[in-house]
Amino acid sequence: xxxxxxxxxxxxxxxxxxxxxxxxxxxxxxxxxxxxxxxxxxxxxxxxxxxxxxxxxxxxxxxxxxxxxxxxxxxxxxxxxxxxxxxxxxxxxxxxxxxxxxxxxxxxxxxxxxxxxxxxxxxxxxxxxxxxxxxxxxxxxxxxxxxxxxxxxxxxxxxxxxxxxxxxxxxxxxxxxxxxxxxxxxxxxxxxxxxxxxxxxxxxxxxxxxxxxxxxxxxxxxxxxxxxxxxxxxxxxxxxxxxxxxxxxxxxxxxxxxxxxxxxxxxxxxxxxxxxxxxxxxxxxxxxxxxxxxxxxxxxxxxxxxxxxxxxxxxxxxxxxxxxxxxxxxxxxxxxxxxxxxxxxxxxxxxxxxxxxxxxxxxxxxx
Amino acid sequence: xxxxxxxxxxxxxxxxxxxxxxxxxxxxxxxxxxxxxxxxxxxxxxxxxxxxxxxxxxxxxxxxxxxxxxxxxxxxxxxxxxxxxxxxxxxxxxxxxxxxxxxxxxxxxxxxxxxxxxxxxxxxxxxxxxxxxxxxxxxxxxxxxxxxxxxxxxxxxxxxxxxxxxxxxxxxxxxxxxxxxxxxxxxxxxxxxxxxxxxxxxxxxxxxxxxxxxxxxxxxxxxxxxxxxxxxxxxxxxxxxxxxxxxxxxxxxxxxxxxxxxxxxxxxxxxxxxxxxxxxxxxxxxxxxxxxxxxxxxxxxxxxxxxxxxxxxxxxxxxxxxxxxxxxxxxxxxxxxxxxxxxxxxxxxxxxxxxxxxxxxxxxxxx
Numbered sequence: 001x002x003x004x005x006x007x008x009x010x011x012x013x014x015x016x017x018x019x020x021x022x023x024x025x026x027x028x029x030x031x032x033x034x035x036x037x038x039x040x041x042x043x044x045x046x047x048x049x050x051x052x053x054x055x056x057x058x059x060x061x062x063x064x065x066x067x068x069x070x071x072x073x074x075x076x077x078x079x080x081x082x083x084x085x086x087x088x089x090x091x092x093x094x095x096x097x098x099x100x101x102x103x104x105x106x107x108x109x110x111x112x113x114x115x116x117x118x119x120x121x122x123x124x125x126x127x128x129x130x131x132x133x134x135x136x137x138x139x140x141x142x143x144x145x146x147x148x149x150x151x152x153x154x155x156x157x158x159x160x161x162x163x164x165x166x167x168x169x170x171x172x173x174x175x176x177x178x179x180x181x182x183x184x185x186x187x188x189x190x191x192x193x194x195x196x197x198x199x200x201x202x203x204x205x206x207x208x209x210x211x212x213x214x215x216x217x218x219x220x221x222x223x224x225x226x227x228x229x230x231x232x233x234x235x236x237x238x239x240x241x242x243x244x245x246x247x248x249x250x251x252x253x254x255x256x257x258x259x260x261x262x263x264x265x266x267x268x269x270x271x272x273x274x275x276x277x278x279x280x281x282x283x284x285x286x287x288x289x290x291x292x293x294x295x296x297x298x299x300x301x302x303x304x305x306x307x308x309x310x311x312x313x314x315x316x317x318x319x320x321x322x323x324x325x326x327x328x329x330x331x332x333x334x335x336x337x338x339x340x341x342x343x344x345x346x347x348x349x350x351x352x353x354x355x356x357x358x359x360x361x362x363x364x365x366x367x
Numbered sequence: 368x369x370x371x372x373x374x375x376x377x378x379x380x381x382x383x384x385x386x387x388x389x390x391x392x393x394x395x396x397x398x399x400x401x402x403x404x405x406x407x408x409x410x411x412x413x414x415x416x417x418x419x420x421x422x423x424x425x426x427x428x429x430x431x432x433x434x435x436x437x438x439x440x441x442x443x444x445x446x447x448x449x450x451x452x453x454x455x456x457x458x459x460x461x462x463x464x465x466x467x468x469x470x471x472x473x474x475x476x477x478x479x480x481x482x483x484x485x486x487x488x489x490x491x492x493x494x495x496x497x498x499x500x501x502x503x504x505x506x507x508x509x510x511x512x513x514x515x516x517x518x519x520x521x522x523x524x525x526x527x528x529x530x531x532x533x534x535x536x537x538x539x540x541x542x543x544x545x546x547x548x549x550x551x552x553x554x555x556x557x558x559x560x561x562x563x564x565x566x567x568x569x570x571x572x573x574x575x576x577x578x579x580x581x582x583x584x585x586x587x588x589x590x591x592x593x594x595x596x597x598x599x600x601x602x603x604x605x606x607x608x609x610x611x612x613x614x615x616x617x618x619x620x621x622x623x624x625x626x627x628x629x630x631x632x633x634x635x636x637x638x639x640x641x642x643x644x645x646x647x648x649x650x651x652x653x654x655x656x657x658x659x660x661x662x663x664x665x666x667x668x669x670x671x672x673x674x675x676x677x678x679x680x681x682x683x684x685x686x687x688x689x690x691x692x693x694x695x696x697x698x699x700x701x702x703x704x705x706x707x708x709x710x711x712x713x714x715x716x717x718x719x720x721x722x723x724x725x726x727x728x729x730x731x732x733x734x
Contacts, residue, residue: 014381088451088520091522091526091527095522095523096522122529123529124526124527125526125527125528126515126516126517127530148493149493150493153455153458153462155458155459155462156462160458160490160492161490161492162489162490162493162494162529163493163494
């Protein structure tokens with residue numbers, strides 16, 4: 001087991017508690033960490049084919065070294081194939097190896113790996129243990145924690161899924177070294193978001209150490225990522241099923257962000273990029289409602305730009321984006337629940353935002 | 368809401384508590400029952416096409432009468448199509464109607480309807496409420512309670528599924544009037560099993576009132592079914608995830624029962640018929656181990672025969688059945704956990720049964 005210096009959080013859920021470990025080289029500790037989480041049986045490691053083979057191999061070795069007999073499947077795990085056919089391929093592989101209830105599925109890759117392989121684990125034999133090994137920054141600070149798993153249908157994204165909490169989330173910061181710069185930036189959008197909505201100190205750290213953060217070379221960088229992860233873990237512990245107020249706050253920037261993704265066609269903007277623009281639109285709404293001043297809006301814009309994130313969007317109209325927010329499945333049957341800042345590190349939800357305010361704020365983020 | 372005379376049990380689970388209602392004509396109360404379970408939104412009624420259209424129509428009307436805007440889908444829900452393709456068909460229908468998280472799926476039909484439609488509800492939008500309206504005796508006394516939902520893969524039965532507790536289980540005994548006699552008998556196997564393993568008085572009632580029970584005409588018949596349902600509900604409340612000792616007891620007769628189904632090819636014997644023979648094999652084991660006397664074995668045989676259930680099997684060998692018990696997914700990786708009687712209404716699990724004792728007992732139930 002890793003030293004507790006690397007422990008970002010213990011997430012507390014109805015399906016049990018689990019450790020979220022964030023550090024350099026922690027993948028080598030996956031075996032002892034799994035044992036201390038009470039896992040035995042075999043390991044079924046499902047890895048995104050875009051991972052470096054050496055990284056997958058190192059995980060495999062670390063599992064075997066701790067006594068976990070391990071089978072490895074590498075396959076494409078991208079948004080394009082985040083569907084039921086890929087799920088059926090993995091079921092087939094599990095059935096060939098007669099994977100049992102005491103065995104553990106290990107999901108290694110970006111957000112799609114966590115979502116799709118997590119869904120397989122949620123449903124294979126009515127649910128087997130899953131360990132999340134996210135390898136993108138976005139998956140680390142966001143999707144890997146909280147048990148939300150899903151796949152797409154032709155009719156829409158993430159329509160089929162489950163709440164299936166992992167037994168362990170292991171985040172090796174060294175995996176980020178090979179992440180493309182644009183994906184890295186997308187991850188920072190979610191990481192910085194945690195500062196904006198809930199932790200002014202974290203926001204401050206992101207602002208003052210932008211170069212150091214993006215180089216990922218220092219302890220401060222690792223500690224800051226760990227703190228962002230911790231916020232997500234705290235929110236999930238407080239609101240496991242997204243029924244309360246707290247977990248909704250994580251959707252800051254996502255209302256317009258989702259609309260940008262839907263209108264521009266998925267793939268044009270990375271999720272984090274769309275969220276960055278969405279956060280600018282939300283900040284514009286909050287400013288127009290007198291909740292925050294122009295200084296905080298400028299501050300948010302500056303920090304996003306320092307991390308190479310877009311703060312405006314092109315090729316779409318305000319009309320299209322507003323229409324898209326209304327057909328979003330989260331917003332059906334009622335007024336949209338906006339997440340808005342009240343100050344640095346302070347946010348609330350509001351349903352009473354007039355449509356003309358939304359329109360003005362959205363127009364302001366369109367080039 | 369129905370009078371509490373019809374209330375068989377309130378099942379207590381980590382996903383919430385729910386009522387199990389058993390009575391004549393209770394389908395007319397589905398609307399108020401759903402409301403009192405806290406359900407609102409629309410209803411998506413998925414019914415087995417083998418149901419009488421009038422029965423489906425009556426449910427539809429009862430839902431609308433209580434203010435639930437209702438969509439109805441009828442389709443084949445048999446073991447043959449208990450697969451992911453049928454699941455995808457229902458997802459498609461739900462997406463066409465934009466079914467949301469606050470809407471309720473109502474599963475109406477036999478065991479496959481509950482399992483498959485329940486799995487759809489468990490995974491649509493990461494889980495929406497489901498109401499179980501079982502219409503076969505087997506589904507009433509067994510599968511509809513406890514939240515176990517699943518579908519088959521080419522590689523095996525029930526390999527994919529979830530624990531998704533219903534918000535309400537509504538059992539209208541009038542639905543049994545049109546059930547084929549053989550299926551009715553199969554249901555009695557499970558109902559009588561509850562008496563054998565946990566309730567000597569219930570066993571006694573089944574023995575003394577066999578004609579009355581099978582006619583289903585009297586209050587005693589309804590009360591006895593309700594009592595059998597109640598036992599299942601109590602066991603589920605005590606051991607929601609099948610981790611303890613209690614829920615395993617419900618598998619009495621199932622080790623050899625599953626083997627009979629697998630070896631003879633699914634469809635040759637109904638599940639309840641195979642379980643009846645399996646209970647005879649298990650009784651033979653218990654007798655050989657000195658746990659029960661010949662009188663109880665004879666008593667069990669007599670009551671099963673009174674309900675037109677088989678007590679022997681043909682066309683299979685002991686060797687085949689024993690081999691099949693070893694490849695059953697529940698029994699992998701260790702000794703088989705047998706459920707055995709200690710007396711009327713008393714059962715335990717044992718792992719130390721010698722294979723030659725099993726062989727003798729199995730040979731004794733082969734014609």
